[in-house]
Amino acid sequence: MNRKIIPALLASAVTASACTIPTDPLDNNIAYPFRAQVQNATRPEVHNKYMNLFEAGGGDRHLFIGPVGVPTYDLTLVDGVINHVPDGVRAVIGGEIDHTTKMFMTGRGDPRAIFKPTYACNPDTDALQIELRFVTWQDQPTGGHICVRSSFEESHEFRYYPPGNTLVDPNRECIKVTLVVIPTTDLPPQTSTTLSTSTIPATSTTTTSTRTSTATSTPSSAPFVDLTSSGFRFVGCAPEERWTTDGAFRTLPDASTSTDTNTNAACAAFCTAGGFKYAGTEWSRECWCGKAVVATRWPATTLASLEGCNFRCTGDEGEICGGDARLSLYEKCDSGEACENVVFT
Numbered sequence: 001m002n003r004k005i006i007p008a009l010l011a012s013a014v015t016a017s018a019c020t021i022p023t024d025p026l027d028n029n030i031a032y033p034f035r036a037q038v039q040n041a042t043r044p045e046v047h048n049k050y051m052n053l054f055e056a057g058g059g060d061r062h063l064f065i066g067p068v069g070v071p072t073y074d075l076t077l078v079d080g081v082i083n084h085v086p087d088g089v090r091a092v093i094g095g096e097i098d099h100t101t102k103m104f105m106t107g108r109g110d111p112r113a114i115f116k117p118t119y120a121c122n123p124d125t126d127a128l129q130i131e132l133r134f135v136t137w138q139d140q141p142t143g144g145h146i147c148v149r150s151s152f153e154e155s156h157e158f159r160y161y162p163p164g165n166t167l168v169d170p171n172r173e174c175i176k177v178t179l180v181v182i183p184t185t186d187l188p189p190q191t192s193t194t195l196s197t198s199t200i201p202a203t204s205t206t207t208t209s210t211r212t213s214t215a216t217s218t219p220s221s222a223p224f225v226d227l228t229s230s231g232f233r234f235v236g237c238a239p240e241e242r243w244t245t246d247g248a249f250r251t252l253p254d255a256s257t258s259t260d261t262n263t264n265a266a267c268a269a270f271c272t273a274g275g276f277k278y279a280g281t282e283w284s285r286e287c288w289c290g291k292a293v294v295a296t297r298w299p300a301t302t303l304a305s306l307e308g309c310n311f312r313c314t315g316d317e318g319e320i321c322g323g324d325a326r327l328s329l330y331e332k333c334d335s336g337e338a339c340e341n342v343v344f345t
């Protein structure tokens with residue numbers, strides 16, 4: 001590494017000690033394997049933790065720090081985009097928009113999160129480190145930053161905080177973090193028990209089996225449960241908000257809850273108690289209710305449309321509770337009419 005000293009910088013910006021920042025620009029490609037560490041020295045609950053990959057539906061990987069997901073030692077940077085080649089995924093931004101937007105990894109064409117490798121000094125040790133400074137996401141204005149916010153099982157999930165964001169929820173703080181490249185010279189064996197899937201909820205496995213099942217019967221692997229005897233029919237896998245241009249934030253905007261005991265029946269009961277006609281489960285643990293479905297979000301009746309609903313319920317691994325930005329949508333049957341699930345073809 002070619003480390004050139006900048007005397008002026010050292011003299012002016014530095015009090016006691018500071019690492020020497022090389023002047024040679026860093027390439028936007030990092031071919032050696034690395035871990036991604038998050039830093040925010042004022043926030044010990046996230047400081048120096050590592051980005052884990054959590055297997056989600058459709059081959060996607062969601063990004064967490066804390067006990068959720070699998071420690072990942074072999075990330076690379078390709079044209080400023082974080083890649084995990086073994087899974088064929090790269091970091092993108094989109095989906096699950098509320099006050100911030102999700103950053104996750106996928107093989108699909110969602111807008112990439114673009115980073116610029118930049119030398120900096122470690123806030124604790126003063127050692128030279130390479131940070132991944134957030135630049136933009138494809139086709140979007142530059143600016144904003146990456147942050148992490150509290151999620152299930154004491155974890156934090158990665159989010160993108162847009163520039164000039166006014167949609168701040170004081171109860172759902174998103175902690176601004178610096179992403180740091182930690183080169184992994186000695187790769188631990190990827191099959192060791194420390195890298196097992198023990199911390200991954202059941203959503204991580206067997207998603208393919210649920211995606212091929214038909215909707216005309218309801219074995220445990222079918223993407224919905226038959227609630228007709230309790231007055232709800234399954235109407236499909238409805239899209240949730242995906243892009244800021246989607247209009248309405250939520251497909252079922254009127255009430256919601258998030259629990260470790262989520263099932264479709266429990267959600268239907270929750271929404272019934274609130275007097276709502278529609279109940280939808282999402283993201284394993286969420287239950288959403290609506291008086292109506294936002295018009296542009298009505299689900300299709302094709303088998304293919306069910307594929308996005310592939311997360312298992314927190315309260316019952318045998319059931320599907322929506323997916324990533326997808327609701328397993330149930331509708332209260334009108335009294336007097338036959339209560340039948342939609343048939344998917």
Ligand SMILES: *[C@@H]1O[C@H](CO)[C@@H](O)[C@H](O)[C@H]1NC(C)=O
Nearest residue numbers: 040041042174175176177178
């Ligand atoms: C740490 O997080 C707080 C809250 O998001 C933020 O205001 C602060 O700028 C962050 N510090 C760094 C160094 O990123």
